[in-house]
Amino acid sequence: MALSLINILIFPGFLFLSTLALAFEYVDRKLCARMQNRVGPPWYQPIADFIKLMSKETVIPTEANPSIFKSIPIFALAATASAFLYIPIWGQRSLYPFDCDLLVVLYFLTVPTLTFFLAGWFSSSLYAEIGSIRAMTQLFAYEVPLYMALLGPALLAGSWSISAITAFYHQNPLLSLLNLPGLCVAIIAAQGKLERAPFDIPDAETEIVGGTFTEYSGRYLGLFRMAVDSEMVALAALISAIFFPALLPANPVLGLLVFLIKVLVVVFILAVIKTAFARFRIDQMVTFCWKILAPVSLLQIVIDIIAKGVILS
């Protein structure tokens, strides 16, 4: 009981995830700055931002529903923190593995997007409503390719459990080369899920002020930023667990180190994409996702089914 509480609250749960989230926000911003030929923020920048937002006054619009307005950021953070518990972060096994935990993690990672929609909708501001509708439109575009890209590797491994998938690819590392199209799709869709450039359409600052978070200030904005950062860590961890199965040492400390390096690689790729592209229009984004990402992820499933028939039988 006490051990599970420590697991949930401190390691590898909430506190560890928050620290990682702040650290990787710094890494992301620094990488982005270096690629733009800038110096970039100092290492304590995300911490300073978080403390400042926590200590600022919180304005709640009179039109908004106060209880929903206040509780939504907590839901967003809770969903990502719960998702992180089921992702293996050292070795091949997550803390509490069960059958179908891949689906549970994916659903948990969809909850933040839904909370962004609700946050914008219930703050009763025009810009926030436009932002939330864009967030919802985007959800329908990237969610299907992302799910199908993760479905392929699961089909080949013959299990819905992340730990089992990781163990399978650890035994057959060469088979994970078949999942390269899925990896590309997953990384691009993750960029949409995290609402970063080129898919930062829901919070396009030059068009719709602050997007879904226009009315959010102080503490609740800080919680939302934390939720987005921890969603980035959770998604990167999920992608690295499923697509980068090699090098899983039995020693937990070494395993944690390898895990951090893998997440760093994914965050690096995400930062390169963020720096290299400008924002798309919403219709371009939806067209791109359905005409290119969805067929590629279908191709991934076909490849995996053929491989399952030919190689494994």
Place this chain on the structure above:
Amino acid sequence: MLFDKAIHWARLKSPWIIHFNSGACNACDIEILAALTPKYDVERFGIQLKGSPRHADVLVCSGPVTMQQRERLITIYEQMAEPKFVIAVGTCACSAGVFNGCYCVEGGVDTAIPVNAYVPGCPVKPEAVIDGVVKLLKSIE
């Protein structure tokens, strides 16, 4: 006390700004935007440009306050969350400059809202804008 110190430190290290044109001729606005480009890289000091007044700590105001913009300026100021600071950028924002006494001009930014720091110049240089923000932060200390 450690808590208060941490909050104070965080406020100094993370000033998010919002830019508002209260009737400027656009020269100061372009210089403010130039100060935000990678060449000057204000993210070194934690400064970020925010779109929504709810997110920002520092209101960077340029231009004399015209009668039309006055109410909007006050609305934007009131929408910001405490603690909030105002910087008047450019001679016009400081004192209305050559527009002082014009039929449509109320005066400098301080005739509408309280101002914490003044940065004169016509137009101001990007270095002066950054210097103004740094001096504002020192005055908060």
